[in-house]
Amino acid sequence: xxxxxxxxxxxxxxxxxxxxxxxxxxxxxxxxxxxxxxxxxxxxxxxxxxxxxxxxxxxxxxxxxxxxxxxxxxxxxxxxxxxxxxxxxxxxxxxxxxxxxxxxxxxxxxxxxxxxxxxxxxxxxxxxxxxxxxxxxxxxxxxxxxxxxxxxxxxxxxxxxxxxxxxxxxxxxxxxxxxxxxxxxxxxxxxxxxxxxxxxxxxxxxxxxxxxxxxxxxxxxxxxxxxxxxxxxxxxxxxxxxxxxxxxxxxxxxxxxxxxxxxxxxxxxxxxxxxxxxxxxxxxxxxxxxxxxxxxxxxxxxxxxxxxxxxxxxxxxxxxxxxxxxxxxxxxxxxxxxxxxxxxxxxxxxxxxxxxxxxxxxxxxxxxxxxxxxxxxxxxxxxxxxxxxxxxxxxxxxxxxxxxxxxxxxxxxxxxxxxxxxxxxxxxxxxxxxxxxxxxxxxxxxxxxxxxxxxxxxxxxxxxxxxxxxxxxxxxxxxxx
Ligand code: HEM
Numbered sequence: 001x002x003x004x005x006x007x008x009x010x011x012x013x014x015x016x017x018x019x020x021x022x023x024x025x026x027x028x029x030x031x032x033x034x035x036x037x038x039x040x041x042x043x044x045x046x047x048x049x050x051x052x053x054x055x056x057x058x059x060x061x062x063x064x065x066x067x068x069x070x071x072x073x074x075x076x077x078x079x080x081x082x083x084x085x086x087x088x089x090x091x092x093x094x095x096x097x098x099x100x101x102x103x104x105x106x107x108x109x110x111x112x113x114x115x116x117x118x119x120x121x122x123x124x125x126x127x128x129x130x131x132x133x134x135x136x137x138x139x140x141x142x143x144x145x146x147x148x149x150x151x152x153x154x155x156x157x158x159x160x161x162x163x164x165x166x167x168x169x170x171x172x173x174x175x176x177x178x179x180x181x182x183x184x185x186x187x188x189x190x191x192x193x194x195x196x197x198x199x200x201x202x203x204x205x206x207x208x209x210x211x212x213x214x215x216x217x218x219x220x221x222x223x224x225x226x227x228x229x230x231x232x233x234x235x236x237x238x239x240x241x242x243x244x245x246x247x248x249x250x251x252x253x254x255x256x257x258x259x260x261x262x263x264x265x266x267x268x269x270x271x272x273x274x275x276x277x278x279x280x281x282x283x284x285x286x287x288x289x290x291x292x293x294x295x296x297x298x299x300x301x302x303x304x305x306x307x308x309x310x311x312x313x314x315x316x317x318x319x320x321x322x323x324x325x326x327x328x329x330x331x332x333x334x335x336x337x338x339x340x341x342x343x344x345x346x347x348x349x350x351x352x353x354x355x356x357x358x359x360x361x362x363x364x365x366x367x368x369x370x371x372x373x374x375x376x377x378x379x380x381x382x383x384x385x386x387x388x389x390x391x392x393x394x395x396x397x398x399x400x401x402x403x404x405x406x407x408x409x410x411x412x413x414x415x416x417x418x419x420x421x422x423x424x425x426x427x428x429x430x431x432x433x434x435x436x437x438x439x440x441x442x443x444x445x446x447x448x449x450x451x452x453x454x455x456x457x458x459x460x461x462x463x464x465x466x467x468x469x470x471x472x473x474x475x476x477x478x479x480x481x
Contacts, residue, residue, distance in 0.1 A: 033369045033376040038088050040069060040079030048081025057462035062360050063388035066091065070389070076373045083112045087363075087382040090372070091389040093396060093416040098372060099364055099385050100416070100424030107364035109426050110382055114217040114225060140264060144432050149258075150189055152333040154440045157184050162444045166476065171454060174472040178300035178441070179207075179293070185437055186289050191242050192260045202238065205231035210294050232286065239282035261285065292430045295358040298465040299434070300441050301472055302356040303349060307446070308453045308474060310403055313348055318446045320344045325447050334440060342439045347405035349438050350412075353420035354391045355403065356466045361386035362422060390417040450477040 043049035049065075056065040069078045070091055077095065080087050090099055099107055140146060161181045166172055183203060187193040193202070212228025219226050246262055249255035257263050265281045276284070307314045324338050364383045369376065377383065390396045396417040397407065407413060421428035428434070454473040461469050 033371070033378065035371055035374050035376045038077045038079040038372075038375040038377075039073035040088075042079065042081040042086070046084065048084070048087075050082050050084075053080070053082055054463075057360070057464065060460040060462060060466075062462045063386075063392050066386050066389050067392075077375055082382065082384065085382040086378075086380075087384055088372075088375075088377055089384045089386060089389075091386065092393065093390055093414065094373075096385055096390065096416040096419055096423060099383060100422070100427075103364075103425045104367075106367055106370050107383060108367055110363045110365035112217075112363070114228075115213055140268070142429050142433050147432055147436055148336045151335055151339060151436060151440070153188060154185060154437060155334040155443075157181075157188055158440045158444045160184075162448060166448065167478075169476060171473060171475050173470075174304045174474055175297065175301045175467055176471055178297040178304075181300065181441060182293055182296040182437060183289075186292055189260055189433075190285055190288055191239070191246075191262045192255075193242065202235060205234045206289065206293070209235065210290060213290065235286060235289075236279070236282045239285055240278050243278045243281055261288070288430070291428070292433065294465045295430075296434050296437055298356070298358040298467060299349065299353060299438055301468065302352045302466065303438070303442060304445065304451065304474065305453070305468065305472055306348070306352055306355075306403060308451050313403065313405065314446065314450070316405075317345050317348055317442060321443050321446050324443070334443065338443075339436060339439055342443070344405065345439055345442050346435065347408040349435075349442070350408045350418070350420075351403055351405045354397070354407075354418060355401075356460075357387040357391060357420045358465050359420070359422075360388065360462065360464065362426075385419075385422075387419050390419065448478060450479070451475060452477075 041049070043052070053065050056062050066089065069080070069089070073079075075091060077088055077090050080089060090096070103109070158181065161177075161184060165177045165180065180203070183206065184199055187199045187202065193199055208224075208227045209231040212224035212226075212231070217225050219229060243262065243266070246255055246266060250257070250263065250266065255263060257267050262281070262285065265276055265284060269275050307317065320342060324334075324341055328334075328338075361384055364385070366377050366379050366381045366383060369379050371377070392400045394400050396414065412418065416423060421431045421434075451474040454475055455468075455470055458472065459469040460466050
């Protein structure tokens with residue numbers, strides 16, 4: 001009898017425990033995700049809406065994917081399925097603010113699988129740890145005070161670039177040249193590689209890497225993805241060789257501790273006194289090269305495009321830059337004060353970044369279930385923020401397609417509306433570096449030439465950065481001496 005009482009008690013205990021668990025679980029999920037999923041559709045099995053998402057970009061109108069769905073479903077958030085993942089797109093200034101303020105609380109940065117496969121060693125440790133390490137290193141090298149001493153070097157490289165690639169030519173293709181300019185700068189300022197033959201050795205694999213990074217991840221001979229993996233391995237090997245040599249040069253006093261980011265990374269330890277491994281440093285530098293290369297060259301290319309199309313804007317930039325040029329002694333390089341005087345030019349560059357943001361947006365991953373504007377966002381979902389959802393939205397920028405640099409005068413656009421560099425803890429660490437390289441480029445460009453587009457209605461392709469389909473060929477008209 002006693003045995004049956006015990007069994008009954010155990011039974012009651014298990015049932016009540018299970019009921020409690022079920023009740024608690026339901027209550028918990030009901031309280032954390034009490035609303036419907038955001039409106040939207042998830043498209044085809046597996047591919048979801050990826051093709052529409054990518055193809056609006058290939059046709060030159062990535063904003064169409066966003067605005068069609070804002071009109072159909074909701075202006076704040078809609079559901080979709082992108083790159084094999086359930087996703088929500090957050091729109092508008094509030095969406096940006098929410099994501100940028102909840103980094104590492106409700107969301108964390110997420111990259112498509114193809115990116116992780118091309119950078120295998122960055123998947124050995126969690127991306128969060130990697131990003132934290134990286135974030136600690138970067139500001140020292142990339143903060144405005146540290147960059148000031150590199151303006152002269154940028155000026156010097158820009159002069160060499162313009163005399164090699166632009167001068168004594170009637171016509172040039174802008175995008176490949178802008179690409180070369182930003183790559184030369186990065187090679188010099190990140191790893192002190194200056195010899196054109198050495199730079200050229202990196203350039204081709206680097207382009208293969210950049211174009212295969214966000215591609216369909218099929219690793220078969222000949223696919224862009226396969227070429228990107230091979231290129232990434234090749235560049236990393238080259239970087240490791242440079243790093244080993246630098247260690248020797250630093251030990252022998254042949255290299256300086258401040259000459260570039262490589263020296264800086266080699267000589268900076270974390271809070272436990274640990275130094276970064278060679279391969280880690282190679283990966284970090286590769287990340288910087290990738291982050292800063294096509295983005296800045298796309299921006300420089302669109303600056304040429306808009307200046308060619310808008311003579312009054314060209315005139316404003318020309319006058320400002322010539323005033324600076326005329327105030328310099330022969331052979332004197334640009335300096336920090338000169339950069340600070342380039343106010344109108346930077347407003348023009350910002351207006352270009354608004355209308356043609358090099359990065360269309362980026363992904364986050366939901367770290368937990370949470371509610372946004374009455375909609376449930378389940379843990380694990382990917383969330384996309386899109387620069388165009390504010391940049392081209394009349395709610396935030398009146399007459400949004402009009403090119404108007406005066407939008408950036410005074411206190412400029414409202415918070416979280418102008419986001420070409422993102423925001424919050426993951427905001428682009430290269431923002432200031434990019435500002436300098438773009439302004440130095442504009443200085444040399446307008447000081448030397450007027451120019452006109454050879455193909456007046458050249459198509460724009462966004463894959464994943466915006467680029468004129470034929471590389472923006474222009475006819476050059478050098479200023480009379
Ligand atoms: C016009 C030029 C540039 C634009 C428009 C741009 C834009 C961006 C944006 C929007 C992000 C944030 C993505 C996110 O929210 O997850 C980002 C991140 C990043 N950018 Fe830039 N960028 C530019 C130039 C550069 C340069 C020159 C460098 C290097 C010197 C650089 C290095 C990076 C790195 C390393 C990250 C990742 C940061 C992290 O995940 O914590 N970028 N960039």
